[in-house]
Amino acid sequence: MSSIKSRFLEKVSKLIFLEFKKESILNIFQVEATENIFLPVRPFRVIDKVQKNDMMEKIPVSFFIEGMFFVLGADENFKYNSIYRKLIETRKDEATHYIKGIVFDEVKNNSYEDSYILLKGLLNFEKNEEIFEKIFILLESLSQKDKNIQEEQLEIIKKAKQVKGYNKPYLYEAIIYYNSKKYKEADICLTKYIEVTDDNGKEIIELKKNITNVLNYEKGIELVKENPEESLKYLIPLLDDFDDDAILKFNIAVSYRKLGLYEKAIYYLNEALSIDSSLVEIVNELGINYASLNDFESAIKYLRKAFEATKSIEICTNLIMCYFNNGDYNAAKLHYEIAKKIDPKDEIVLKLKDAF
DSSP states (O other): OOOOHHHHHHHHHEEEEEEOOOHHHHHOOOOOOSEEEEEEHHHHHHHTTOOTHHHHSOOOOHHHHHHHHHHHHHHHTTTTHHHHHHHHHHHHHHHHHHHHHHHHHHHTTOOHHHEEEHHHHTTTTOHHHHHOOOOHHHHHHHHTTOOHHHHHHHHHHHHHHTSTTTTTHHHHHHHHHHTTTHHHHHHHHHHHHHHOOOOOHHHHHHHHHHHHHHHHHHHHHHHTTTTTHHHHHGGGGTTTTTTTTTHHHHHHHHHHHHHHOHHHHHHHHHHHHHOTOOOHHHHHHHHHHHTTOOHHHHHHHHHHHHHHOOOHHHHHHHHHHHHHTTHHHHHHHHHHHHHHHOTTTTTHHHHHHGGG
């Protein structure tokens, strides 16, 4: 159960429930009950009367109406919800008007959570764009303090989508998914919103662009290993919007290296390194590219730096090969001994055994 739902249930547990005989229910609400019913009231409404034995007779019915709305909004599985709905229906217009006034007062007092609960209870009787818009505003305010409110937001969005001609929920859903880094879901929702509204406002275009960029980024990186040429079609166009992204430039460089375009790879690696010099992957990749160009001196410089930081067996074996190709057999043998200590069963280490 989400934290917000747990809080709501806790609020219900703190309500005051007073027992009404079924005869009283019939008299007040003109509803026949099969048993005595416990009606809720919010504690602060009766705090000055709780010591009196005759308090039930002195509590306005409106307080119990408010309590029932509160329970309906806070706990959809509450035992008496079905009868609460029947009781409110007997004076629906008066009750809903009263609750809207209570919500207005709660909002003025910055009591956003209770306001939301009451409006959620109101959804049992009214489902329209106006109420949902107020609910979404309250949920946005609540989300500033509770980052785990997404489940609640998505539940309300599902209900809001049922209102004919009301399309904003698709946009709200897209924003929630975007902020949660669920970009594929965000794209589906925003595409749907644009289709049904033809909204091409500045903010919508910007959001669509951001989502598309991230999806292309992810797709491009996914393709680097198996299809570097296709990867570049996704990654290169992102350079204008992600000019200070070292990881983007690193992956572009890897794609170029896999295509045998080592000079281009080195260019983007140097760009990446100027953005973030702490990324060992960039340093190692520079060593691999220089080795591919037979510039073993430069390759060794970068690979040694990467190896010092990682003690990686892969980098160590690359260093051995560079020392060999550069004619420095002593350094090659030294690093071979180091490699054996790191992983004596490494495939490259075993292949190099006869060389020493």
